Amino acid sequence: MPIDLPAHAQWVLEQLENAGFAAFAVGGCVRDSLLGRVPGDWDIATAARPEQVHAALAGVTVLDTGLKHGTVTAVLGEARVEITTFRTEGPYSDHRRPDSVAFAATIGEDLSRRDFTVNAMAFSPKTGLTDPFGGQKDLENRLLRAVGDPEKRFDEDALRILRGLRFAAKLGFSIEGATARAMLAQKELLGSLAAERVLAELLPLLCAPHAVPVLRQYRAVFAVILPELEPMFDFDQQNKHHLYDVWEHTLHTLEQVPGDPVLRLTMLLHDCGKPPRFSVDFRGDGHFYGHARESARLAEGALARLRCDRETAERVVRLIACHDHDILNTEKSLLRWLRKLGERDLRALLQVKIADNLGQHPKYYRADRFRETEAALDALLAQKPCFDRSGLAVKGGDLAALGLEGPAIGAALERMVDAVIDGRTPNEKEQLLKML
Numbered sequence: 011m012p013i014d015l016p017a018h019a020q021w022v023l024e025q026l027e028n029a030g031f032a033a034f035a036v037g038g039c040v041r042d043s044l045l046g047r048v049p050g051d052w053d054i055a056t057a058a059r060p061e062q063v064h065a066a067l068a069g070v071t072v073l074d075t076g077l078k079h080g081t082v083t084a085v086l087g088e089a090r091v092e093i094t095t096f097r098t099e100g101p102y103s104d105h106r107r108p109d110s111v112a113f114a115a116t117i118g119e120d121l122s123r124r125d126f127t128v129n130a131m132a133f134s135p136k137t138g139l140t141d142p143f144g145g146q147k148d149l150e151n152r153l154l155r156a157v158g159d160p161e162k163r164f165d166e167d168a169l170r171i172l173r174g175l176r177f178a179a180k181l182g183f184s185i186e187g188a189t190a191r192a193m194l195a196q197k198e199l200l201g202s203l204a205a206e207r208v209l210a211e212l213l214p215l216l217c218a219p220h221a222v223p224v225l226r227q228y229r230a231v232f233a234v235i236l237p238e239l240e241p242m243f244d245f246d247q248q249n250k251h252h253l254y255d256v257w258e259h260t261l262h263t264l265e266q267v268p269g270d271p272v273l274r275l276t277m278l279l280h281d282c283g284k285p286p287r288f289s290v291d292f293r294g295d296g297h298f299y300g301h302a303r304e305s306a307r308l309a310e311g312a313l314a315r316l317r318c319d320r321e322t323a324e325r326v327v328r329l330i331a332c333h334d335h336d337i338l339n340t341e342k343s344l345l346r347w348l349r350k351l352g353e354r355d356l357r358a359l360l361q362v363k364i365a366d367n368l369g370q371h372p373k374y375y376r377a378d379r380f381r382e383t384e385a386a387l388d389a390l391l392a393q394k395p396c397f398d399r400s401g402l403a404v405k406g407g408d409l410a411a412l413g414l415e416g417p418a419i420g421a422a423l424e425r426m427v428d429a430v431i432d433g434r435t436p437n438e439k440e441q442l443l444k445m446l
Contacts, residue, residue: 013043013133018089019052022067023134026093029066031058034117034132034140041128044149045181054093055120055132059113063093079111096120099166118142125163125170126177126189127155154183160192168199172211172235175228179218190228197231205317208235212316216278217269222261225278229257235316238308239278241285248296253371256284266365272322276329276362279309306331325355333362339386341395345431348397360384396430396437399423403439409446422446 015023019035026033033056039049056063060082064072071085080095096114114120117132117140124130127145139146148155154174156163164171171193178185185193200208212235215221225232233240242256252259260281267273283304289297306327313323328351337347337360347356364377396402404426409419426442429435435445 013040013139015133015135016052016089018084018086019054019091020135021086022054022084022091022093025066026054026056026058026063027134027136029058029062031056031062031066032117032134033058034134034137036117036121036132037124037129040131040133040139041145041149043133044131044146052091054091055096055117056093057096057115058093059095063095080113097123099123122157124157125167126174127157128177130157148186152181152183153186154178154181154189155186156189156192160189161196164192164196164199168196169203169207169211171197171200171231172208172215175224175231176211176215176218179215179221179224182220193228194230197234200231200234205315209316209318213271213275216264216274217271219269221269221274222265225264226261236278236312238282238312242282245285245288246296247284247298248290248294250295251370251374254369256281259369263365263369266368267361272325272329273358273361273365275309275313275318275322275326276333276358277365279312279326280305280330280333280362280366282308282312302331302334325358328355329359329362332359333366337363337380337383339383341390342431342433344383344387344390345395345397348395349427349431352398353391356387357384360387396427398427401437402426402430402442403437404442404446408439408443412443412446 013035015035019039023033023035033054035052036055037053039052042049058066060074060077060080063082063084067084073083073085075081075083075092076094080097082093084091084093096117096119098112098114098119121130121132121140121142127143127148129145130141130143131145132140134140143157144155154177156170156174174185174189174193177183215224218224229239229243233243239257242260245256247254247256247259254262260278263280264274264277267277281298281301283301283306284298287298287301287304289299291297309330310323310327313326318326332351337343344356347359350356351359360380360383364380367375367377367380394401402423404423406419406423409422414422426435426445429442429445430437435441
């Protein structure tokens with residue numbers, strides 16, 4: 011398949027070549043082009059040193075974004091092109107970054123240091139595709155294979171394990187046997203990585219269209235970064251409502267929600283508290299009393315350890331804590347839930363409950379009931395009801411004019427919201443002030 015370079019990438023290649031330096035588009039942009047996808051970024055590898063790139067691209071802004079690794083970035087209007095000198099890398103003593111970097115003379119040397127064959131291809135309009143490791147054939151076979159010795163690749167940078175799993179989850183690729191075995195054998199190296207790097211790979215992996223088969227096949231890898239998952243593996247629920255063990259139930263629920271980080275994290279962790287809350291009654295039936303609260307507690311610790319942003323973590327923990335609660339199709343119940351969660355997270359909770367139900371035994375599917383609740387919520391919101399302070403006919407200034415101050419104003423407004431939701435008073439200014 012021919013590769014059509016955008017004008018800005020084509021221009022950079024031409025300027026470098028006109029200055030006497032070999033230059034190629036490399037990595038993900040080549041891979042995506044061969045897959046028929048539109049690359050998000052275009053990266054260039056060249057024989058030119060950073061100072062020579064500056065000279066070759068005179069007249070445009072070139073930023074020194076990574077001189078230690080021979081990288082500069084050309085700014086061409088709204089587009090940016092990252093340009094890196096051919097390089098080789100020294101040992102990785104910390105399993106994260108090379109101890110040293112040396113400039114190389116050829117594109118072949120540069121490609122030999124890369125992680126997977128599908129990312130170790132280069133393209134130039136003059137010379138065509140450079141593919142020393144069979145990346146194009148692996149693309150055709152939908153196969154992910156490490157460049158060279160996979161154990162060496164993952165020992166150099168353990169993050170490549172998660173990166174490979176992310177590619178498999180995104181593209182639906184299989185992982186070549188030796189590469190897969192090396193991932194599993196060296197999974198403990200993931201413990202040496204910074205939490206931020208792990209989360210940056212984990213979230214897009216979870217949200218990818220083929221996340222579930224990857225989670226299923228490489229669950230031992232994920233247990234290293236999220237040990238809260240391991241107790242769920244093969245845990246028999248011993249309950250007629252459940253066809254699957256806790257882990258399989260989790261995977262079935264995860265594929266029922268959209269690829270949104272909050273929803274996918276919620277489903278991944280929503281039942282991690284089941285194993286420690288397991289009990290068996292006199293009939294031999296399994297129960298998990300209090301598992302939602304325990305799951306929320308474990309999820310909170312896991313997301314803090316991964317340095318997840320506060321808003322995402324708080325939403326996930328809140329949804330997990332509520333996922334086992336009933337939501338009635340009554341106006342009062344829906345208003346109470348709107349007050350507790352707000353519209354966005356109440357809708358998310360309904361998605362969680364539908365997914366949770368569809369992960370149970372088909373005999374007990376009740377997803378239609380929750381869809382009826384969604385319809386009832388739509389009808390209620392169309393009436394623009396009051397379920398928080400912002401919807402009250404009385405504002406804080408009205409109460410301040412009556413002499414209330416500070417916390418007393420907030421407390422009074424909260425009592426008014428309760429009264430309106432409970433139907434004890436209409437949401438009318440005169441009646442609310444009379445009640446006060």
